[in-house]
Amino acid sequence: MKxxxxxxxxFGLKHLDGIKKIDGVxxxxxxxRRLEPTQKVADxxxxxxxxxELAEALAQPGVDAAILCTPTQMHAExxxxxxxxxxxxxxxxxxxxxxxxxxxxxxxxxxxGLVCMVGHTRRFNPSHQWVxxxxxxxxxxxxxxxxxxxxxxxxxxxxxxxxxxWTDHLLWHHAAHTxxxxxxxxxxxxxxxxxxxxxxxxxxxxxxDMSIQLxxxxxxxxxxxxxxxxxxxxxxxxxYICDNGTYIARYDxxxxxxxxxxxxxxxxxxxxxxxxxxxxxxxxxxEGREPNSSxxxxxxxxxxxxxxxxxxxxxx
Numbered sequence: 001m002k003x004x005x006x007x008x009x010x011f012g013l014k015h016l017d018g019i020k021k022i023d024g025v026x027x028x029x030x031x032x033r034r035l036e037p038t039q040k041v042a043d044x045x046x047x048x049x050x051x052x053e054l055a056e057a058l059a060q061p062g063v064d065a066a067i068l069c070t071p072t073q074m075h076a077e078x079x080x081x082x083x084x085x086x087x088x089x090x091x092x093x094x095x096x097x098x099x100x101x102x103x104x105x106x107x108x109x110x111x112x113g114l115v116c117m118v119g120h121t122r123r124f125n126p127s128h129q130w131v132x133x134x135x136x137x138x139x140x141x142x143x144x145x146x147x148x149x150x151x152x153x154x155x156x157x158x159x160x161x162x163x164x165x166w167t168d169h170l171l172w173h174h175a176a177h178t179x180x181x182x183x184x185x186x187x188x189x190x191x192x193x194x195x196x197x198x199x200x201x202x203x204x205x206x207x208x209d210m211s212i213q214l215x216x217x218x219x220x221x222x223x224x225x226x227x228x229x230x231x232x233x234x235x236x237x238x239x240y241i242c243d244n245g246t247y248i249a250r251y252d253x254x255x256x257x258x259x260x261x262x263x264x265x266x267x268x269x270x271x272x273x274x275x276x277x278x279x280x281x282x283x284x285x286x287e288g289r290e291p292n293s294s295x296x297x298x299x300x301x302x303x304x305x306x307x308x309x310x311x312x313x314x315x316x
Contacts, residue, residue, distance in 0.1 A: 001282060004057040006031035006078065007069030008041040011092060015067055016045050018275030025282055029057035031070075054078055058085045065115070065285060067278070068092055072173060076101035079116060080108045088115040090281045095295060097172040099306035102299060109295050117281050120293040120301075122181040122238075124280065125273035126264040127254035131240055131247055132185060133267070139244060142186055145222045146239040147178045150230035154201075154208070170210045170226045171195075171312075172305055177236065178224050179214065180293075180301035185240075188216035189300070195308040196315070201228075212308060 001024060005012055008030050019025055029049040032038025042050035051057050058066060058081075065088035068078050076096040082089035095118045096102040109116040122128050134140040153168070168174075183190060198209035208229050214222040238249040246257030252271050254262045268276050277293070284291035 001025045001064050001285065002028045002060070002062045003065045003067060004029040004031065004054075004060065004063055005067045005069065006054050006057065007071075007092070008032045008038050009069065012067075012069035013041070014274045015069060015278060016041075018272055018278050020045075021270070021272075021275055022279055022282065025278075028063060029060050031057045054081060055085070058082060058087055063087060065089065065281070067281075072097050072169065076105050079105050083108050083112045083114050083116060086112075086114070088281075088285050090115075090117045090119060090278070092119040093121070094118075094169075094172045094176045094305075095298065095302060097169060099302060102295075102302040102306075106295050106299055115281070115284050115291060116295045117284065117291045118293050118295055118298045119277060120177065120180050120184075120298055121273045121277050122177050123184055123293050124268075124276040125249070125252045126267040126271055126276075127249035127252055128181060128185070128238070129267045130254055130262065130264045131249065135185060135187075140240075141243045142220050142240060143243060144220070144241040145178075145182050145185070145224075146241065147222065147224045147236065149174045149178065149224070149226040149236040151228050151234055152231045153228040168228075169206055170197075170208075170228065171309060174226055174236075175210070175212055175224060175308075176301055176305060178222070178238070179212070179304050180298050181238070182214060182220075182222045183216075183300055183304070186216050186218075186220045188218055188220060190214050190304050191217050193304055193307050193311070195312055197312055207312075214304070 005015060005027055019027055027047050030038055030042050030047050031051055031054050035052050039050040049060055066082045068091040072094055075091045079089050079091045095105060192215035194213040196211050197207035201208050210226045212224040240247040248255050252273055254264050270276055280291050
């Protein structure tokens, strides 16, 4: 299978590292904003083609699919561009930063029938998979998810500490991980959604602090705190408060409420959530099926984010 990767930044490199471990997949082109650093990535990973134009990459001989790790504001338009070119596409989280754009991608997927998957990595982390398997088996039921998403990002920098050409967003990007995971793990519709946010940053133009509350139809609740002002520890920490135990997930690792480690090494073929995400994308293409975290499966998350955004706008 021949794939192209657009966006050779911090997260794009994580995908390239994961793909190296997957048999039968070849990255044939890499796309970046500037040619020189993009060519450097191509050389380092043995990729034969580098370009600044997604259309040029999609037109390379035999290309089956694309993975988009580009700025958020480009995701929806580029996902549609890939499907218009007849290519399967995996677009990194978030799918879009407006409800209208999210709906447009869903419509295009329905028109083409191609695989369109969104990078909701939490569905694939072994830690969250372990919890999901317990829920599916009837061994656990969530009472509350208490989640903290904390970064120190008072300047516009990426995960490698390099300047960004675009602005990140607590609601449409970072909250998307948890809102989708909450709906995925509970399997229930959100019926109450509340949000408040702190002051808008004078230069970045975004809120630096946010609090979100969700409630499902059967009374399961989510409490989510997000901040770009937190000076360590950094990352997202998930506390599952269940009827039969408490569990804390930190990316691919899992402990119980007493901080005792739980072995999740046998949950899947890898302990790398990004690699597992990519494996699902390629497997869905080969098997002609809908993937976990398809645009259709994650769309309810984006409707919830839209509802929250509308409430935040009304607060002024």
